[in-house]
Amino acid sequence: xxxxxxxxxxxxxxxxxxxxxxxxxxxxxxxxxxxxxxxxxxxxxxxxxxxxxxxxxxxxxxxxxxxxxxxxxxxxxxxxxxxxxxxxxxxxxxxxxxxxxxxxxxxxxxxxxxxxxxxxxxxxxxxxxxxxxxxxxxxxxxxxxxxxxxxxxxxxxxxxxxxxxxxxxxxxxxxxxxxxxxxxxxxxxxxxxxxxxxxxxxxxxxxxxxxxxxxxxxxxxxxxxxxxxxxxxxxxxxxxxxxxxxxxxxxxxxxxxxxxxxxxxxxxxxxxxxxxxxxxxxxxxxxxxxxxxxxxxxxxxxxxxxxxxxxxxxxxxxxxxxxxxxxxxxxxxxxxxxxxxxxxxxxxxxxxxxxxxxxxxxxxxxxxxxxxxxxxxxxxxxxxxxxxxxxxxxxxxxxxxxxxxxxxxxxxxxxxxxxxxxxxxxxxxxxxxxxxxxxxxxxxxxxxxxxxxxxxxxxxxxxxxxxxxxxxxxxxxxxxxxxxxxxxxxxxxxxxxxx
Amino acid sequence: xxxxxxxxxxxxxxxxxxxxxxxxxxxxxxxxxxxxxxxxxxxxxxxxxxxxxxxxxxxxxxxxxxxxxxxxxxxxxxxxxxxxxxxxxxxxxxxxxxxxxxxxxxxxxxxxxxxxxxxxxxxxxxxxxxxxxxx
Numbered sequence: 001x002x003x004x005x006x007x008x009x010x011x012x013x014x015x016x017x018x019x020x021x022x023x024x025x026x027x028x029x030x031x032x033x034x035x036x037x038x039x040x041x042x043x044x045x046x047x048x049x050x051x052x053x054x055x056x057x058x059x060x061x062x063x064x065x066x067x068x069x070x071x072x073x074x075x076x077x078x079x080x081x082x083x084x085x086x087x088x089x090x091x092x093x094x095x096x097x098x099x100x101x102x103x104x105x106x107x108x109x110x111x112x113x114x115x116x117x118x119x120x121x122x123x124x125x126x127x128x129x130x131x132x133x134x135x136x137x138x139x140x141x142x143x144x145x146x147x148x149x150x151x152x153x154x155x156x157x158x159x160x161x162x163x164x165x166x167x168x169x170x171x172x173x174x175x176x177x178x179x180x181x182x183x184x185x186x187x188x189x190x191x192x193x194x195x196x197x198x199x200x201x202x203x204x205x206x207x208x209x210x211x212x213x214x215x216x217x218x219x220x221x222x223x224x225x226x227x228x229x230x231x232x233x234x235x236x237x238x239x240x241x242x243x244x245x246x247x248x249x250x251x252x253x254x255x256x257x258x259x260x261x262x263x264x265x266x267x268x269x270x271x272x273x274x275x276x277x278x279x280x281x282x283x284x285x286x287x288x289x290x291x292x293x294x295x296x297x298x299x300x301x302x303x304x305x306x307x308x309x310x311x312x313x314x315x316x317x318x319x320x321x322x323x324x325x326x327x328x329x330x331x332x333x334x335x336x337x338x339x340x341x342x343x344x345x346x347x348x349x350x351x352x353x354x355x356x357x358x359x360x361x362x363x364x365x366x367x368x369x370x371x372x373x374x375x376x377x378x379x380x381x382x383x384x385x386x387x388x389x390x391x392x393x394x395x396x397x398x399x400x401x402x403x404x405x406x407x408x409x410x411x412x413x414x415x416x417x418x419x420x421x422x423x424x425x426x427x428x429x430x431x432x433x434x435x436x437x438x439x440x441x442x443x444x445x446x447x448x449x450x451x452x453x454x455x456x457x458x459x460x461x462x463x464x465x466x467x468x469x470x471x472x473x474x475x476x477x478x479x480x481x482x483x484x485x486x487x488x489x490x491x492x493x494x495x496x497x498x499x
Numbered sequence: 500x501x502x503x504x505x506x507x508x509x510x511x512x513x514x515x516x517x518x519x520x521x522x523x524x525x526x527x528x529x530x531x532x533x534x535x536x537x538x539x540x541x542x543x544x545x546x547x548x549x550x551x552x553x554x555x556x557x558x559x560x561x562x563x564x565x566x567x568x569x570x571x572x573x574x575x576x577x578x579x580x581x582x583x584x585x586x587x588x589x590x591x592x593x594x595x596x597x598x599x600x601x602x603x604x605x606x607x608x609x610x611x612x613x614x615x616x617x618x619x620x621x622x623x624x625x626x627x628x629x630x631x632x633x634x
Contacts, residue, residue, distance in 0.1 A: 017627055024615050
């Protein structure tokens, strides 16, 4: 670009500029500590209104008291001095939204942190919004295919549902979330991944993994890392759901992951204690339930008249030593429509994903399963429950009757079949095939150690030799008699050749 | 027990002293000081006094304004500002404090209570800088 073009461009821009004359509400900083600023003045400020400091940092008014205003600083608070002038902006905290957010990594204020240039937003949305009301909502009736057999068959998730992923550290919570995102390719779903208080290295890995899998073409990452102030971590999930609501308003389906809400609660506790709000159980403030309920209530499925979009939320909670009866886990369990419970013991036994099928439930997702999946998974949960009970018994003696033996053998095969590698989501029609094979007893004669090999081979074989069945499940979401006969034939043929 | 704020105290003192003269006023003020001493509030005296000044101003319709400009303002301009402020804040009288500040470059800045109207060149250039960075 030549000098004259630069000057010309600059001139054009300057011509467009119009200085606005307005009276601003101002205050003076009286106290600064740990990311909190106390300001006197600002008499007409609103709750959650944005303010600006002379250093250019933004803040949000949280506590409106008689003489002072308590402000959380969204950025570096070390440059704020006592006596600094604070300007109210008149705007409730809002962030840029739009199609351009797709594929980007944003901070809580919607500024890109991936070094890929400025964001061309389509508009601004306030980050605190009342969730959709009863009239606008519709019950959950379409599935979110996570590609994970154990989830899609036993704890199905519907579009608009809130399903909690809960477990100790290192049990594969994030892995499930990533798999779910990777599997949304071509499923008309936008994804938002909210990183709260995680290591920046984890964020980097996550982004690389999603980019590698082609998932960044439909995913936005909103991040407030471990080194960001507690105020940013507190606002991150709200910023994430705001980004999602843009797509919801356009009638699209969105999957949002909050990783994780335990750290979010801790960040909120920190802010509340610094703002001198009274502490309650485990020193969390009294409104910690509302903190999460108002966030998760924004996940919804809208009726057709309201656009028909949906936000499916997968919040993650990290427990300490498997204690799901702690304060925050119980709160979030009661808010969500079910939970996927991951266990360390199972993880180290090699059952991965380490989902405890007994404790995991989905309260609404069942009605969103495709018919074929509902048919094959119907008795699976019961079979597994019976297996667990009998397995405990079988350890006491070897004299078991035939029926018990059969149940145990079936159970062992079911557990083996539900194991799945990370980053290897499976198509729903393939899941139907393997689960059909299991529940119809075709796997009873296959050795447990060979189940994985059998499964992989069978899928390839069926794709080639049971095309009618596959087509029916893909298009009509259920098989017909001719398709079933063809599948049975294919399974039989494959078994003959398998040794 | 709820904390007594500086504002509450100043309001109370003003209410007891309002409309009183001579010995009555002396008595009311003496009682007020005794009350402050009893409640250990004497250390906050300067804050209370500031608040009291604000309450009296408000009650009597007095508006205090700080006007800063890069060069001394002409008498006409001062009158204009006074008129504008009287109308805007519905004040009976305006007490203006004029200051000269070269760093404002041009224009003026009017501060009243916690409101600021900034029409200085310095502010305009700051806005232009933000505008150019954003677009």
